[in-house]
Amino acid sequence: MFTAPEISYMAFAPMIVVLLGGAAGVLVEAFIRTPATRRSVQLALTLVATVGALGVAVVQWATYSPDSAGVIGQTGYFVMDRQALAWQSMILIFGALSALLFAARTRAGESAFTPLGSAAPGSPEEAEAHRRGLEVTEVFPLMLFAVGGMMAFVSATDLIALFVALEVFSLPLYLMAALARRKRLLSEEGALKYFLLGAFSSAVFLFGAALLYGATASTGYGDILAYVLASPGDLTLIIPGAVLVLVGLLFKLGAVPFHTWSPDAYQGAPTPVTAFMAAATKAAAAAALLRIVYVALYPLEWELSWMIWTIAILTMAVGTIVALVQTDIKRMLAYSSVAHAGFILVAFAGFSAEALSAVPFYLLTYGIATIGAFAIITQVREKAADGTVGGEATRLGQWAGLGRRDPLLAGAMGLFLLSFAGIPLTAGFIGKFQVFAAAVDQGGWPIVLVAVLASAAAAFFYVRLIVLMFLTDVPEDQQESVEVDYHPYTRVVVWITAAATLLLGVLPAGALALASDAGTLLTGL
Amino acid sequence: MSPIAFVYLATVLFGIGAAAVLTRRNAIIAFMGVELMLNAANLALVAFSRIHGEIDGQVMAxxxxxxxxxxxxVGLAIIIAVFRARQSISLDEPAELKG
Known part of the structure; x- marks a missing residue:
């Protein structure tokens, strides 16, 4: 027998605002014909939806009494506890910043997206679309749907809800990754790999969910936990199920050996999309991993921790070592993001309670620096001999002497790189410190030792880029081949993220207090 | 026939699907492998639902x-876009991205 579920719609208000914004964006696509007007309307709509939802989330946070963890949105399926609100607010901030990058254009008025996704690269249709000034403004509603899916993903306490939310945020990302304006073959190829491996990982996740359901006769986290606690003897179905579910989530997090999609997708996707995907997907994946491990699977610590330890160490090592030899800056940051996935997993060593506030703080610092760094990449452009500004200059050599061309921009890039490396007085240092402290707290010092060594090695390639920007002269033949572009939206994003990186590094107390308030979970029953 | 047999069948199908994704170089075949994996999971869900005499698994299916x-x-849209661009959907041939 079915009984109608009790849904407290007020608790879902931030998610509803974002998804309605996305639906309104689809209508805007249908009714506003002029590309330029449509773009401004879409940008305004996206900003109103994300910032409005952020405001609602903040109000909800403030109205929870100090000792309450939050409310249950739909019994057994979604909770809106402080942890979920913290992640949702973070994803909304990333979404709003990315929306500005989506709308930014070069001095010549080019957006980052192809004018017509269906036209083959180099075809007459594509030339015609360029001539008519068409625009793919669908990326704005697509991003809102992705944000809405991620918000559901971080608050789901049921495997059905988690699976549906996973697909709701993944499918728009696959499409957005394929829409780059330049190097379209690269973009489409990256999207194809992203799609196939992403679909593969959700199938793996789903089979794991089926096995967990088979073992426990329920898809809710609370019932799974009750089953694991009640019968520790019979684990024949539950261990393979838990491993497959975790593997599916580790794919999204980009942990080795499930990281192979991320360099290709990051390099091929339009840079604003890369910024969004790198910051928000990683946050959503870490949040879901945290919730399923800490609500449903923590009694299996002995059985699962070997896997988390191995994957964390492999991820840090492979991410760092492969990043050392990259010559393309987007690819280098992609491997650096793989290494960061390893640092995130360090917090899971021993399943310490501190991880519940350390991981959100880490992802906040990482996401802000990532969006800033990719925003700067959109500003450094190749210039042809006849003076026309081309695509992004992503070869590392082309960044030589950027400190002379634009000291402020290069300084901001330097700040983000130092934050990635975890140098004190940047946000990244506080984030890493929190994560490592959480692991040491539960006796995970061997893994922290590996993590510290990996951060030291990783600092090498971040500092190498800083040296390249500030201490290397522009090669004689390249004086005129690179240009620093300018768009107010991009610059606003760069300055906001740079200020936040510095502020969280110098005065982290306020944000840390919020993060420790967020360290409570509801089981949803 | 005991419903547990369907769970074994589902596991075998899942393995075949995963092998297809990981070894076949044609994007469409790899994609069919993904679909096979999803359907294997569906079969397992329905079989478990029957074993437990409970309906959640069927709802999830x-x-x-x-x-x-x-x-x-979404997948076919991307595959068609790649095919239009290079008249091939081999996963080996597109080798713009390396390392």
Whole structure:
């Protein structure tokens, strides 16, 4: 027998605002014909939806009494506890910043997206679309749907809800990754790999969910936990199920050996999309991993921790070592993001309670620096001999002497790189410190030792880029081949993220207090 | 026939699907492998639902069907875009991205 579920719609208000914004964006696509007007309307709509939802989330946070963890949105399926609100607010901030990058254009008025996704690269249709000034403004509603899916993903306490939310945020990302304006073959190829491996990982996740359901006769986290606690003897179905579910989530997090999609997708996707995907997907994946491990699977610590330890160490090592030899800056940051996935997993060593506030703080610092760094990449452009500004200059050599061309921009890039490396007085240092402290707290010092060594090695390639920007002269033949572009939206994003990186590094107390308030979970029953 | 047999069948199908994704170089065949994996999971869900005499698994199977249909739309769109660009959907041939 079915009984109608009790849904407290007020608790879902931030998610509803974002998804309605996305639906309104689809209508805007249908009714506003002029590309330029449509773009401004879409940008305004996206900003109103994300910032409005952020405001609602903040109000909800403030109205929870100090000792309450939050409310249950739909019994057994979604909770809106402080942890979920913290992640949702973070994803909304990333979404709003990315929306500005989506709308930014070069001095010549080019957006980052192809004018017509269906036209083959180099075809007459594509030339015609360029001539008519068409625009793919669908990326704005697509991003809102992705944000809405991620918000559901971080608050789901049921495997059905988690699976549906996973697909709701993944499918728009696959499409957005394929829409780059330049190097379209690269973009489409990256999207194809992203799609196939992403679909593969959700199938793996789903089979794991089926096995967990088979073992426990329920898809809710609370019932799974009750089953694991009640019968520790019979684990024949539950261990393979838990491993497959975790593997599916580790794919999204980009942990080795499930990281192979991320360099290709990051390099091929339009840079604003890369910024969004790198910051928000990683946050959503870490949040879901945290919730399923800490609500449903923590009694299996002995059985699962070997896997988390191995994957964390492999991820840090492979991410760092492969990043050392990259010559393309987007690819280098992609491997650096793989290494960061390893640092995130360090917090899971021993399943310490501190991880519940350390991981959100880490992802906040990482996401802000990532969006800033990719925003700067959109500003450094190749210039042809006849003076026309081309695509992004992503070869590392082309960044030589950027400190002379634009000291402020290069300084901001330097700040983000130092934050990635975890140098004190940047946000990244506080984030890493929190994560490592959480692991040491539960006796995970061997893994922290590996993590510290990996951060030291990783600092090498971040500092190498800083040296390249500030201490290397522009090669004689390249004086005129690179240009620093300018768009107010991009610059606003760069300055906001740079200020936040510095502020969280110098005065982290306020944000840390919020993060420790967020360290409570509801089981949803 | 005991419903547990369907769970074994589902596991075998899942393995075949995963092998297809990981070894076949044609994007469409790899994609069919993904669909096989999703359907294997559906079969397992329905079989477990029958074993437990409980309906959640069947409900989840419905959700999976809807989501798989949406995934096909997005996946085929990307595969067709790649085919138009290079007249081939081999996963080996597109080798712009390396390292």
């Amino acid at each position: 419905f959700f999976v069907m809807v989501v798989a249909a949406a995934e096909v739309v």
